[in-house]
Amino acid sequence: MKVAVVGAGIAGLCTAAGLSSAGAEVTLLERSPEVRGGGSGLSLFGNGLRALESLGLRSVVPDAPGVSPTTNGTRRPDGRWLTRFDPSAIEDLRVVRRSDLHEALLGRLGSGVDIRTGTGVREVHDGSVRLEDGTSIDGCDLIVGADGLRSRVRPAVVDDPGAVYGGYVAWRAITSRPLDLDAAGETLGRGRRFGIAPLPDGHVYWFASVNYDEDANPGGIAEVRQRFSGWHAPIEEILDATGPADVGVLPIEELARPLSAFVRGRCVLVGDAAHAMTPNLGQGANQAMEDAATLTALLGRTGASIDDALRAYDRLRRRRTQRIARQASAIGRVGQWRSASAVALRDLAMRAVPDAALSAQLRRIQDWQPPMR
């Protein structure tokens, strides 16, 4: 089977590795001059790790213990806890550096994958991929769109709804030195949130989200300091331990509407190309891994036709990913509430919900198994 995978992000790398190990002849096309994972961190949960396992890639994520602090949950800016997770609900959580994950996935592609970087895909049509440099790859049995939020493959599959801005931006970074933390999780204020996730080596991955006009221009770490001034410890210490050049900021966007299909003919979407979601459940990359594992398992079934496998993929993936995207979007909206009365109500409601119920929600999202091969 001749496969073109468009985009070498997490979705494309996992899909290329999976399909290649199942015997496909894979060409992986990446627009950037090199395959890189960016500077910040990423939370992987039990479902993403199970997907990697099914792809034979579990070892790309070190099996170091998950979050070590004694408490993980949600706080107010004054440090008072609103919810605490049951440790068993996050026992599989692994926080990794994106750059490490990319490098490890790239290293697992094997010689069966032909990687072409530095030229983007312009369009796909009838088993052909046309590249921006004027060349094309013809006669593909399958084209996988793994080219992210602004996918060029998506219009070949569905009426493309495009991206929509969520109304807030997120700064992200990893501290340049380890810190001793006794707690992790997210702190909710008025129109702003701060998240803390320690890496196994003690460095801390953090993010800070703030409501922002779409056409405004967010600043660097100085703005983060100012926006989160007076918030509980160790937020200031975390910012002090972060190199200004290590801080990135980006608008939070998602698909404007859920797609009516992930598959059309021999073209299939995976990862953000299929279901770009806001990061509020930390599931975008985990779902991309599930997509790759599902597609690989279905196409790898003995005697399965490609068309049957693609139909099953659409059925298995669309509902689950779109439900998670909806939940993530709603959590983001409530998390970014600004009005004092709404925030007071939110905090009250969060304190009233038993910790066990929130932990159960986290467990439900992670409760996923790859299809049998």
Ligand SMILES: Cc1cc2nc3c(=O)[nH]c(=O)nc-3n(C[C@H](O)[C@H](O)[C@H](O)COP(=O)(O)OP(=O)(O)OC[C@H]3O[C@@H](n4cnc5c(N)ncnc54)[C@H](O)[C@@H]3O)c2cc1C
């Ligand atoms: C602030 C923030 C925090 C997040 N935190 C988490 C988290 O903790 N856990 C989690 O699971 N998810 C998280 N996510 C989501 C996660 O980052 C994404 O869902 C995931 O990276 C998507 O991977 P992808 O491969 O589908 O897309 P991308 O990472 O966008 O990769 C697409 C690739 O395709 C390439 N490309 C694009 N167009 C073309 C073209 N025309 N031709 C060729 N190549 C092309 C791009 O250069 C890129 O390499 C977060 C997202 C944000 C914004």
